[in-house]
Amino acid sequence: MSRATPDSRESNPAELAVLGDIHKDLFLGGSWTKASNGATLPVEDPATGAVIADVADATAADGARALDAAVAAQAGWARTPPRERGEILRRAYEQMVDRADQLALLMTLEMGKPLSESRSEVGYAAEFFRWFSEEAVRIAGTWATAPDGQTRLWTMKQPVGPCLFIVPWNFPLAMGTRKIGPAVAAGCTMIVKPAAQTPLSMLALAQILADAGLPAGVLSVLPTSSPQQLTAPLIADPRLRKLSFTGSTAVGRKLVEQSAHQLLRVSVELGGNAPFIVFDDADLDHAVDEAMKAKLRNNGEACTAANRFYVHESVARSFADRLAERFRALVVGRGVDEAVTLGPLIDRAAVTKVAGLVDRAVQDGASVVTGGTRADGIGYFYPPTVLADVPSDSLILREEIFGPVAPIATFATEEDVLAEVNSSEYGLASYVFTRSLDRALRVCERLEVGMVGLNRGVLSNAAAPFGGVKASGFGREGGREGIEEYLETKYVSVNAS
Ligand code: NAD
Secondary structure: EEOOOOHHHHHHHHHHHHHHOOOOOOOEOOOEEEEOOOOEEEEOOOOOHHHHHHHHHHHHHHHHHHHHHHHHHHHHHHHHHHHOOOHHHHHHHHHHHHHHHHHHHHHHHHHHHOOOHHHHHHHHHHHHHHHHHHHHHHHOEEEEOOOOOOOEEEEEEOOOOEEEEEEOOOOOOHHHHHHHHHHHHOOOOEEEOOOOHHHHHHHHHHHHHOOOOOOOOOOEOOOOOHHHHHHHHHHOOOOOOOOEEEOHHHHHHHHHHHOOOOEEEEEOOOOEEEEEEEEOOOHHHHHHHHHHHHHHHHHHOOOOEEEEEEEOOOOOOHHHHHHHHHHHOOOEOOOOOOOOOOOOOOOOOHHHHHHHHHHHHHHHOOOOOOOOOOOOOOOOOOOOOEEOOOOOOOHHHOEEEEOOEEEEEEOOHHHHHHHHHHHEEOHHHHHHOOEEEEEEEHHHHHHHOEEEEEEEOOOOOOOOOOOOEOOOOOHHHHHHHOHHHEEEEEEEEEOOO
16 A cells, blocks of 8 residues: 655645635525525545535525425426426536536545546436436326226326435435436425535536526525534425435434424435355455455445455455455555545544444454554545454444455355344345356345345446345335335226226
């Protein structure tokens, strides 16, 4: 591992230009406006800890105004022809692709990951707009003859209504477009609350959607340093019809509880604890290549990140050594430097948490193959770390690490590893490496998760249903299923006698 020297933001005109171009007010009811109390919140560059922008800090009163705007716009928006809604998304998709370099730079500045990864996220985020621009015109009902032949059964799909979207910092654009895309396609209005660490990308997206022709009131974007104060009154308001949340399981649980009062329709995309299982018949070089992506994509801060490696005891040492060699070759530093392949974590608390999990695993008996010790210096960095011989009861195998640490445990039989991985309370993603077709089919069926990467380390695709089971939440985003989250089915019994 080498560490690139952070360059100074002041000396970089591209960074200043991209930060200068962004609206830093609230996007509320189609206009840019200050927070009702005039307050702002600081946004940091996690590679340096320096404040790079101050954005308006929304209050509960701003939330109420945004909901008023969403409610006022809802009926007209639902009547807007699906083709028009789709074409707004299509134009926004094209603008995102055209402006990918600026959006990626902005994202790296506030979130930290390497520029190449931010560019990938911009592309991935834009794909949701392209996919749902195509789905908008395919919303359809059904017509059937009842079994007794006397009546006709007519179903129609209608938009759910005003939505609240609460999204995390780890994918500042894609976690939003995965919700905004289908909601726009379905004819719903919405309020988006980005994470306080990464509001800039979402504010940039608001301008793109406005430029693409999204009518006033359909979308509001409200960054805030007081999420509970902003969102609890909205969730309690009977005019809100849907909550979609992506974030931690702990916060997801609270929001589901709050939503129970209004019996609000809810989707929750929560934490993960993905196992990466390597059988003795796997192509080991390929498994290592894919492990690099599954573990290190997004600095290791992905809900789908490989969190615990289970490698067959006969190949575990070889796998650990090859993975460690690749980890040592990473260039850690400020993501805006094109040479950098691993950026900082999001904040100091994240570094403390990762370091604590590693230290505890070592106390439990794990051995450090590479990394494991924090370097001094500015920014929220943690070194890429491989741990071998991690005992099965170690906390690092149970908790989401959210950092560049690969803990490797071993297993002897297929039954043993399935029992072990399915004992987790989480059930989001899983990775399986084997060349046996029989085993692949068996294991994919028996894993208690929403998604499996079979001989692949990356799952995300706008055309596929993304989501989890158990404590990883419910609901699906993307694919054909994604738009259903924003539609109600109305049934009409038609007299045909
Ligand atoms: P978090 O739960 O702390 O925050 C997520 C969002 O909720 C942020 O916008 C935050 O401001 C807001 N929030 C926090 N407390 C709130 C409250 N009391 N009321 C209303 N809003 C509140 O999570 P995070 O640290 O930002 O994100 C990381 C987590 O997100 C990880 O657990 C990760 O696995 C999960 N995640 C899941 C998916 C998925 O699709 N399953 C995708 C990305 C991230």
